[in-house]
Amino acid sequence: MTDTPATSFVPADELGAFCAALLQQGGLGAEHARTTADVFVWAARRGIDSHGIARVPAYLELLAKGIANAAPDLRFTSTTPAAAVLDADRAPGPVALSAAADEAVRRARGTGIASVGVRGTVHTGAIGYYVSRIAEQGLVGLGFVAGMPNMGYTGVKGAAVATSPLAVAVPARDHAPLLLDMATATVALGRIKQARANGTPLPPGAAATADGTPTTDPELAVMPLPLGGAKGSGMSLAFEVLTSVLVGAPIFAAFHSDDPQGRRHRQNALLIAVDPAAFGSADAFVADVDATLGTLKGLPVADGADGVYYPGERSAALAEQRGASGIPVAPKVRRELTESAARLGVEVPTALR
Incomplete structure (x- = not known):
């Protein structure tokens, strides 16, 4: 029996500096690398993991292929x-x-x-x-x-x-x-991929096949509705x-x-x-x-609800929590980041080793 790799918890400032170093080695200037890393860390702190640090390898690929311009002339x-x-x-x-x-x-x-x-x-x-x-x-x-x-x-x-x-x-x-x-x-493309990986059905009316036929089968789903x-x-x-x-x-x-x-x-x-x-x-x-x-x-809480929240309230609270305890980095994301670091010659934070 093998142990399941554990999630790492990394301080936000360390994670931001690490992501910025990766992006800079990937071709971005120092200022643009830091700006991009800040957006990823902001999303990760708020629990928007689909747009958090997991995006770094994809951005490195966009830069390597020339799809993203490493030295843009912003006008x-x-x-x-x-x-x-x-x-x-x-x-x-x-x-x-x-x-x-x-x-x-x-x-x-x-x-x-x-x-x-x-x-x-x-x-x-x-x-x-x-x-x-x-x-x-x-x-x-x-x-x-x-x-x-x-x-x-x-x-x-x-x-x-x-x-x-x-x-x-x-x-x-x-x-x-x-x-x-x-x-x-209705759902993000990332959720369709996640359901496919987990073998779990999608909610009715959330996704469709290539010809637009609604489906709950993640193996057949290729686009959200x-x-x-x-x-x-x-x-x-x-x-x-x-x-x-x-x-x-x-x-x-x-x-x-x-x-x-x-x-x-x-x-x-x-x-x-x-x-x-x-x-x-x-x-x-x-x-x-x-x-x-x-x-x-202050409005009455509905039966079964754990409270009344306005948009952004819970993600702001999570950002405070993760700011104190560190940002969780899943094993798959950790592996991809460390592999990128090895290829680019970037030092990996201790919490990710």
């Missing part, structure tokens, strides 16, 4: 103070969207509300990070992303639209910020228009055309920052947000 263009477009030049998503979030905040300070479209990035990562980055500055953050079609659309045979996510972050004073971060799919049917697929299409089409880089139409370049991996995004001070008192706003969240949490 902002603008014709009005309240809006800009960032040409990401195939930069990793964390690099491009972090820059876009900061630019949106800077502009919103003067205009009250500002938006930055991101054109031609590569895998945006956890978009909750970028709107949270905006909320940390006392502004409301909204984000939309469009990517390669990999999800069904109501009435269409086969994959039609992307599992395009949206995120909203609202600052508060005494509570953790409200953070809504969701995809337009939209959340709420026509509602989820309609939202995904709307996000394609609000991001890709808006910045002059359509994905959907090109993907379904005869042009082979239409299926080249890329993503687009739109980040919006709203300054509460432009609508009245910023202090009164966060106080009222606190009152709203407090009222919600």
Whole structure:
């Protein structure tokens, strides 16, 4: 009988430095490597493991294949103070969207509300990070992303639209910020893969075969179905228009055309920052947000529920917990990270050895 490999618990700062070193050896500059690692560690602390440090090997592959540009020329263009477009030049998503979030905040300070479209990035990562980055500055953050079609659309045979996510972050004073971060799919692609590996059935209406036939068999499932049917697929299409089409880089139409370049991996995004001070008192706003969240949490708890929670509350609590106890790294992820470290000549933290 062999022992099952144990999960490692690694301090967030050590894990971040390790991931940054891997990414830098993989080709990114020091600043961009650190920025990308910060996004992964943020997601891992909050329990968003599908977008956490497990993504590092995939990003190293994107860099090695030239799909992601290790030295992008990020350029902002603008014709009005309240809006800009960032040409990401195939930069990793964390690099491009972090820059876009900061630019949106800077502009919103003067205009009250500002938006930055991101054109031609590569895998945006956890978009909750970028709107949270905006909320940390006392502004409301909204984000939309469009990517390669990999999800069904109501009435269409086969994959039609992307599992395009949206995120909203609202600052508060005494509570953790409200953070809504969701995809337009019923389940993530990662969950389908996990069910396949575990041999467990998928929930009804969550996934489909290649021709769009719903299935609960993970061996037959190749794509998720939209959340709420026509509602989820309609939202995904709307996000394609609000991001890709808006910045002059359509994905959907090109993907379904005869042009082979239409299926080249890329993503687009739109980040919006709203300054509460432009609508009245910023202090009164966060106080009222606190009152709203407090009222919600004071409502009667339904039978069988363990409490009343607002979006982002539990993940913020988990981030505090993992900040104190360390971030769990599953055996498979640990193996992939240490193998990457051996190949790139990066020292592995003691907790991962």
